[in-house]
Amino acid sequence: MYRHFEDELEGIKSSVLKMSYHVMDQILSALKALESRDRAMALRTIEKDALIDEMEIIIEEKCAELILRHHPLAKDLRFVLATLKLNGDLERIADLAVDIAQRAMEISEYPQIKPYEDLPKLADTVMKMLKDAVEAFTEKNYETAKKVILSDCEVDKLRDRITIELLQKYIKREPERADIALSLILAARHLERIGDHCVNIAEDVIYMASAKIVRHHHSEF
């Protein structure tokens, strides 16, 4: 019985990992489409979202079945509760990758307005947060999860810098390029929201690892 239960827990963990790799792939693909204004790649990214939606449902069903059959307790209960929550966050991150792909489609017909500087930095920071959040989940690592939460300030700063620059340089001074600038502002906003979901995942990992609920209490770090 115990061995079967362990296998089921491992199965859920593997599914979450698999889903997270697909989600990372979706973000990278959307960012590449944005950078190269590649409409076809943006479309492929949007189409692949259905696969992630399906994975989310499968993981939720596996968690529900595990609760039903095994009544998990202690660290197993915390694992299932955290997984159910981060499963939703991963799915929302994939939706945001779709949003970025849509922004890529919007700007694909226009020439690039400026060399991207802060946007790649923002993308790198957010991708690192996601990788760390997933690593923290697999290793039940409190410290890595904490690092993810603390990275969120940097993401907010970069998002603000991008917004102010595009607003002042393009939307106010060159209204004819306001559409492109607005799409890029939104793309930065989507990346920042991905960062927020990474923070949620890290909070769930902290609960899973220590039973501490740190949501809304980051100042205690």
Added chain:
Amino acid sequence: MLRLDTNKNKPDFSSTEIRDPLNRVHIDVSQQPKIRVRNLDFYYDENQTLKKINMDIYEKKVTAIIGPSGCGKSTFIRILNRMSDFAASSKVRGEISLERRDIFDPEFSPVELRKRVGMVFQKPNPFPKSIFENIAYGLRINGVKNSHEIEQRAVKSLKRAALYEEVKDRLKESALSLSGGQQQRLCIARCIAIEPEVILFDEPCASLDPISTAKIEELILELKKYYTIVIVTHNMQQALRVSDYTAFFLMGELIEFNETKKVFENPSDKRTEDYITGRFG
């Protein structure tokens, strides 16, 4: 039963903290516990079945005792009303107080103790008498002579045990004609009729079907409004459903004692975690 009274000092009632064997502070409450157990050792012949148990049992709360077979949980609750006195060659050492009164005090008779600390067993054990007599008999041997009072208290107990509506028209029928679940509730009514302060349940649902189990669990939650309850159970979900505090025993030791939510969500001791998650052994 021989009591080894090596510790002449009375238990320290000034502290409101209780520590586990690893000296971690678990509970710090201002309320005085109903029962205090300090440094309790118990032996059958030369075998020590309980080792240095320190634990507080709080008034009008449900305390669940969990642990694998043979860990000493039933032995422990049987000491709380000195049922363990009946075991030959047993020895007890340490302190147990019921509302600050040492239960081993020679002036505290076991009969008086058992009136205040009642017990319900694993298998329903009604007397081979009528439903009514099962309750009336206990009252009579405890000195209640007035038949009107006996009737009143019997009805009140049956109501409190959530059995009255099912048996009110057949109180004169044999108690043995009742179902297992009804018999167990009759035993609870018999226990309640004596007006105890504490009720000890030793796996009360072990021989019952899920519906009868649910009724007994509902009843326990209702009874804690009036009584302090200690329940030994092998069923983790039952401990979670009914108890406020949980104690985990292993090989005669109290490994962990804390609020039930804490024990089942984030136990402090790896042995507790291994047991409740089924990784024991």
